């Protein structure tokens with residue numbers, strides 16, 4: 496699975512780099528390095544609800560934040576892998 500985190504200006508202001516750090520930490524902790532490839536990307540046209548996260552191949556854009564990144568990852572992304 497390819498997971499793309501927006502680093503466009505609106506999402507950057509809302510903490511996309513922290514979201515990336517949090518997600519990579521969770522990927523490592525959960526041993527999901529082979530299952531999930533984390534990438535940064537530019538604007539996903541969901542600026543008001545950023546930090547925007549896209550699962551490649553899906554229509555939906557997910558809204559992450561520093562506060563909910565770990566929970567969102569475990570509830571949305573991990574669910575789709577397992």
Ligand code: FES
Pocket residue numbers: 501502503504505506507537538539540541542543545546547
């Ligand atoms: S800047 Fe992230 S969706 Fe536009």
